[in-house]
Amino acid sequence: MSALTGKNFIGNERSEGNGKTFQAINPATNEALSCEFFKSSAADIDHALTLATKAFEIYRQKSSQEIAMFIQCIADEIKALGDDFIARASDETGLPKPRIQGEKERTINQLIMFSRLVEEGSWVNASIDQADPNRLPIPKPDLRRMFVPIGPVVVFGASNFPLAYSVAGGDTASAFAAGNPVIVKAHQSHPGTSEYVASAIIRAIKKCNMPDGLFSMLHEAGTETGMGLVKHPATKAVGFTGSLRGGRALFDAAASRPDPIPVYAEMGSLNPVFLLPHALAERGEKIAEAFHQSVTLGVGQFCTNPGIVFGLDGKALQDFSHNVAKRISETEPGTMLNRGIQQAFAQGIQAVSNYSGVTKLASMQDQADDKKTQGGATLFTTNAKTFLENEAIKKEIFGPCSIIVSCESKARLIDLAHSLEGHLAASVHGTKKDFEEYADLLSVLRTKVGRIIMNGFSTSIEVCASIVHGGPYPATTSAHMTSVGTLAIERFVRPICFQNFPQEMLPDQLRDENPLGIWRKINNEFTRSVINNK
Structure with a gap:
């Protein structure tokens, strides 16, 4: 070229x-790149x-x-x-x-x-x-x-x-x-x-x-x-x-x-993660490893980044938290996309750090090199009461950051799910028994997100006919669509109806002979057949 x-x-x-012109900036060096735009x-x-x-x-x-x-x-x-x-x-x-x-x-x-x-x-x-x-x-x-x-x-x-x-x-x-x-x-x-x-x-x-x-x-x-x-x-x-x-x-x-x-x-989307008790007890370490990979993937700069985790208070959740914290503390800071995103991330981390009732479990933000536009992975923890009473905690921090929220009971976990705004996705980790016991949680999540993932994380998106990348506000402005x-x-069409049109004036898609061979609903039945009026 x-x-x-x-x-x-x-x-x-x-x-x-x-x-008037401007130049692109290499975030890794903070130097202007060639060509004025x-x-x-x-x-x-x-x-x-x-x-x-x-x-x-x-x-x-x-x-x-x-x-x-x-x-x-x-x-x-x-x-x-x-x-x-x-x-x-x-x-x-x-x-x-x-x-x-x-x-x-x-x-x-x-x-x-x-x-x-x-x-x-x-x-x-x-x-x-x-x-x-x-x-x-x-x-x-x-x-x-x-x-x-x-x-x-x-x-x-x-x-x-x-x-x-x-x-x-x-x-x-x-x-x-x-x-x-x-x-x-x-x-x-x-x-x-x-x-x-x-x-x-x-x-x-x-x-x-x-x-x-x-x-x-x-x-x-x-x-x-x-x-x-x-x-x-x-x-x-x-x-x-x-x-x-x-x-x-x-x-x-x-x-x-x-x-x-x-x-x-x-x-914005926090893409909540729910850790159900049997799964957390049986495979907490594996879940922690996969969660860490998801949070830090691409320096956390995915709209599907899992920004919040809910689980029942107890040894299994504590072990999970310590496992993730250890991995976070071993994760080198990474270059973020631009200065504005990096500064917003740093400000978000600082703001959450100052909230009463929130504890910073691990952070590499102090080791981030500002000259390289870096952000450091960070993990917080809090309890359900603090989360419910503080709207600011529920806002997205775009970058490698997540907060673990401990709940004292199943009922409280369901309350937290009800309190959520709209998100792109939610992940639920559980066993067969968990899913039977927490069917009401899954029912609530259907009203909150565009995609529910079982025993996986939201950062992986398969581009296909069945995917939904959308969700209720504020995840998107149009919950009935996907991007x-x-x-x-x-998103970019509208329906039009033709009433009593002669065949020669109809679009090919609507003619009796179906010249394109497409699927159509004819008198409420789906078919590729032609219409035979003889």
């Missing part, structure tokens, strides 16, 4: 925005969305095969990105090169998943209720329904996943798959990585003869561009992964528009 330009992508063209202007926002609106009229008419080939082409272009791309992503994020390579593969596979979903075609959820002119007291009309795209989607790149949740990540892939143009607000921490991927998308657009304006990407080091994109009248939906503060600000801005639009924001997996496509 040619050298980075630092310019904004306005459709297939480049822009120097308002002329141009901050986008208000004119860039308007131009990008004007182009996107025009592109939408063309793109939404493309066949499933054409869209599938385009998304596959993006995957191929990203696959072709070489060592210079991996090195730049590592330099901008502090993430090791093997992690970047693994995330690259995940991003490619995610794109391929959506390409296949579109090619197969049944995702449009076609439903047909045939007419019955003889029905009494009034005739029944012919009604046919399917999903259709909504228009330009704004996607915010995430700091902690520079590939899988960024320029060509799940939000972009699902929006393209649904038939929508995408405008990305690149994350300011990894603008060079973003340019590599944006260039790959533009190459795919040109190779597949897709319309100019189908994709744009804007740089900015603050919040002005993001707010401008959300408030622009041409924007129809927003995908965001980040902090509760950031997601809520975008949500409120979208709701205050003359025409409110949905913001699908994935935000990972094929169901994510439904």
Whole structure:
């Protein structure tokens, strides 16, 4: 690939925005990296969305095969990105090169998943209720329904996943798959990585003869561009992964528009862990080892990081706590994604340390090297009473930190579960006997999270049709959706119904002959069959 330009992508063209620039910082060295990136202007926002609106009229008419080939082409272009791309992503994020390579593969596979979903075609959820002119007291009309795209989607790149949740990540892939143009607000921490991927998308657009304006990407080091994109009248939906503060600000801005639009924001989550007594007694050491690995994975910078643990007070929980504390004290501090995240982590650790009733069991924060933007793994403990009375303890500390809460009884454990806000996931470690005795706990958790894991931890996410990466507020702004997996496509569509249309005027997905061979619900029965009216 040619050298980075630092310019904004306005459709297939480049822009120097308002002329002001910023540079990416290597968090491991705190040194500025090569290339100055141009901050986008208000004119860039308007131009990008004007182009996107025009592109939408063309793109939404493309066949499933054409869209599938385009998304596959993006995957191929990203696959072709070489060592210079991996090195730049590592330099901008502090993430090791093997992690970047693994995330690259995940991003490619995610794109391929959506390409296949579109090619197969049944995702449009076609439903047909045939007419019955003889029905009494009034005739029944012919009604046919399917999903259709909504228009330009704004996607915010995430700091902690520079590939899988960024320029060509799940939000972009699902929006393209649904038939929508995408405008990305690149994350300011990894603008060079973003340019590599944006260039790959533009190459795919040109190779597949897709319309100019189908994709744009804007740089900015603050919040002005993001707010401008959300408030622009041409924007129809927003995908965001980040902090509760950031997601809520975008949500409120979208709701205050003359025409409110949905913001699908994935935000803060503690991802609680429940240690049931029989499992803790039988395999507490193994659980402690796996828990430590989960908490410290990627310097704790996962939205699925297990930030709180609940268990019954007693020797088994004490042994577990000491085991984890020992492992924490042997874990070297690691470089965090950027200075802002590192400072917020340090402030969060300090705040919890000062709370009455909270004990610090182990911490490597004092050994963290500020010059390397490091954070040190930390473990706290408290009791149920303190946890219930202190709302601040229930807030996410983004990084390698967790707090163990001891409960005096099963009833108290259930009370704690009831007190939880919405989270992305919850993990429950137990035996068959535990699960029988704590069935009411599992029932409560169904109302609190988007995913429940038995005898595992939340940091592992399988990207597939059945996954749910979402949850009640404040984990997300839309508990009925997911940002990972094929169901994510439904964020960027709406249903439309065609009543009494002649066959030749219907979309292929709704015609009697079912030319695409998709699954449809016909008179309340799922089938791939054609409709024979003879």
